[in-house]
Amino acid sequence: MAVLNVPTPDYMSDDEFTIFGDSVGRFLDEHASPDRLTEWRKQGIIPRSFWEKAATAGILGLSTSAEYGGIGGDFRHEVVLMREIGLRGFEGWDVTLHNAIIAPYIETYGSEAQKQKWLPRIASAEAISAIAMTEPGAGSDLQGVKTTARRDGDHYVINGSKTFISNGQNADLILMVVKTDPSAGARGVSLILVDANDAEGFERGRNLDKIGRSMADTSELFFNDVRVPIENLLGAEEGLGFIQLMQKLPQERLILAVQGVAAIEYALGITIDYVKERQAFGKAIFDFQNTQFKLAELKTEATIARVFVDHCVGQHLKGELDSATASMAKYWVSDLHCKLVDECLQLHGGYGYMNEYPIALAYKDARINRIYGGTNEIMKLLISRTI
Numbered sequence: 001m002a003v004l005n006v007p008t009p010d011y012m013s014d015d016e017f018t019i020f021g022d023s024v025g026r027f028l029d030e031h032a033s034p035d036r037l038t039e040w041r042k043q044g045i046i047p048r049s050f051w052e053k054a055a056t057a058g059i060l061g062l063s064t065s066a067e068y069g070g071i072g073g074d075f076r077h078e079v080v081l082m083r084e085i086g087l088r089g090f091e092g093w094d095v096t097l098h099n100a101i102i103a104p105y106i107e108t109y110g111s112e113a114q115k116q117k118w119l120p121r122i123a124s125a126e127a128i129s130a131i132a133m134t135e136p137g138a139g140s141d142l143q144g145v146k147t148t149a150r151r152d153g154d155h156y157v158i159n160g161s162k163t164f165i166s167n168g169q170n171a172d173l174i175l176m177v178v179k180t181d182p183s184a185g186a187r188g189v190s191l192i193l194v195d196a197n198d199a200e201g202f203e204r205g206r207n208l209d210k211i212g213r214s215m216a217d218t219s220e221l222f223f224n225d226v227r228v229p230i231e232n233l234l235g236a237e238e239g240l241g242f243i244q245l246m247q248k249l250p251q252e253r254l255i256l257a258v259q260g261v262a263a264i265e266y267a268l269g270i271t272i273d274y275v276k277e278r279q280a281f282g283k284a285i286f287d288f289q290n291t292q293f294k295l296a297e298l299k300t301e302a303t304i305a306r307v308f309v310d311h312c313v314g315q316h317l318k319g320e321l322d323s324a325t326a327s328m329a330k331y332w333v334s335d336l337h338c339k340l341v342d343e344c345l346q347l348h349g350g351y352g353y354m355n356e357y358p359i360a361l362a363y364k365d366a367r368i369n370r371i372y373g374g375t376n377e378i379m380k381l382l383i384s385r386t387i
Contacts, residue, residue, distance in 0.1 A: 003269045004299065006306045011314055017080050024084040027057045032090055040215035041361075044207050045169055046093050051125040054095065061123025064103050069120030075100065075251075079258055079313060086262025089270075089358055091365035092216035094166045096259070098122060101252050102129040102175055105191065109235050109244055114193065118173060130171035132162040132221055133245075142177060142245060143186045147223065149178040151230070156180070156192060158226040164372070168219025169207050172196050176223075177245070180238040189241035191234040194226065201226040212364030249374070250326035254316055256373045257309045257329035260337045263369075264302050267337075267362045271295075271344035274359070278348075291347060298340050305333050324386045331379035334369035341366045 031053055040046050054060055062077040064070025071077065078100040085093060103122050106114055121127035138144035147160025158178060165171075174194040181188030196202060205220025235244060272295065275285040285291050312329045315321040345352035345363050352359050370376045 003265045003272065004303050004306055006303060006310070009310045009314055011317055012076060012079070017076060020077060021080045021084055023057075024059060024081055027054070027059065028084060028088055028090065032088070032093075037090060037215065040092070044209075044214060045217040046215055048125070048128070048170060050093075051095075051128055051170070055123065055125040060095065060099060060125055061103065061119070062099050064099075064107060064119050064123055068107065068115050069123040070103070071123070075313070075317060078255075082255065082258045083262045086259050087266050087269075089263075089266050089362055089365075091263070091362075092213045094216060096255055097131065097166055098129050100255060101248070102131055102173070104251070105131075105175060105234065105244065105248060106193075108248075109191070109240075110193075111231070113231065114234070118193070122173070127172040128167055128170040129173040129175065130165050130167040131175040131177075132165050133177045134162060134164045136161060136163050142189065142242065145177055145179060145189065146182075147176070147178045148182060149176070149180050149190065149192055149228075151180070152227070154230055155227045156230060156232070158192070158194070158223045158228065160223050162221040162223075163205075163219075164208070165219050165221055166216060168221055169204060169217035174221065175234070177241060180241075184239065186242040187239045189245070190238045191241040191244055192228060193232040193234060194223075194228055195232075199223075199226045199228065211367060212361070213368060214364075246323070250321055250323050251316065253326040253330035253373055253379070254309075254312055254321065256369060257312065257326075257333040260330075260333035260369055261302070261306050261309050263362065263366065264305060264333075264337050264340050267341045267344045267359065267366075268295075268298055268302055270358050270362075271347055275347055278351075285347065294343060294347065298343055301336055301340065305336055309333060324383050327374075327379035327382045330373060331370075331376040331383075334366075334376060337369055338366050 031050060058071055059081060061070035062073045062081060063075055066072035078096060082096055103119060106118055118127060122129055133142060135145055135147060149156040149158045174196055176192045176194050178190055178192055179188050180190040201224040203222040205222060208218045210218060275291050278285045309329055312321055312325060341363050345359050348357060348359050351357050354360055
C-alpha cells in the first residue's frame, strides 16, 4: 500500500511510466537486494558490473536521444527511476547524476563529435561520468574555483584539485569546471571534458569516508599539467561555463527534491511497518495516541512535499521552472527530509540507533542533502533575490 494518497499527475498518467517503473523495480529487487547494498556499503563503492547490468536493462541514458545511443525518453523516465531507487533506501548510486545531469550538458552544449563520442558510452556504461565543481576552497561559490585550464597550442593544460566528487573512483569521463581566464570572474569559467583514462598527470585521491551514503564513491581528484585537446571545451567558445551551469542547475536541484521525497516516503513506510509490529506495555507502539499524532503530522508534511515537487516537475516539463522555485524545492524538501527521518528514528526507540536497522542508515544518508547541490543557505539567498 502506498504511504501517501497523492494522485498521479496527469503528465505521468500514461501506462508507459507504470510499466517502466515495474521494470526498474524488478531490476533493482534482483540486482540490488538488501544484502548487496550492505556489501556495497562495506566496500564503499558500487561495482562497475552493476552499472553494466543497468545499461543492459535500459536504465542508463534514459533521457538521451536515441540517435546518440540513449533510450530516447525524457525527464519523466528519470523521475520514475529516482523514485524506484529512493523507495528502496538505495542511497549512493549516482546514476541520476550520470543520466540527467552530465549527459544533458553534453547533449545541449557539446559539439557533434563530443556527442557521438561520449553519449553512447554513457548509455552503455563504457564511460561512467562525474562532474567536478567543488574544490577545497570553493563549494557553492562556483565563481571561486581555482583550477585553471591554460591554452597551449592545440591543448589546454589543467592544474588544480577537486574534492567531494561523486562517482570519483569509477569515473571515466569528468566534466570539469575550470578557469580559462582567472582574471575575468564568472566570465572566465569554462567547462572541459577530461577522459580520465587518457590523462597523464591526473590522479585520484582517496575514496572519502563519509557520515552516510557509504556505498557512493566520493573522491578527491588532482590535475597536474593534464593536457587535453582544445576540442574538449564544452561550447563554442571559452567563458560560457558559468552560464551553462546556471541554465542546468535548476534541473539538478529539482532532482534532489524528487530524490528527497522518495527517501521521505521510504523512511515513513518502514517506520509505519515497525510501529505496527513492535510491542510496548502490552500493545503495538502504533496504538499509542502520541505515535498516531506524530505519524499524522509526518504524513501531512510528506504529502505537502510530494504535491509541491510534482508541481515543480510539471513546470519543468513545460520549460517554466525558474531557479528560485527549484531552490525552494531543494531546500524545503531536504530540510523536511532530515526532520522527518529524525522523528521516524525516535519512534524506533533504541533500535533506531542501531546500524542494522534501515532507519539508522536512512538517518545518516539524509544529512548531505542540505549541503550538496548548493547549500540550503545559498538556496535561500537565491530565493530572497526574487522578493
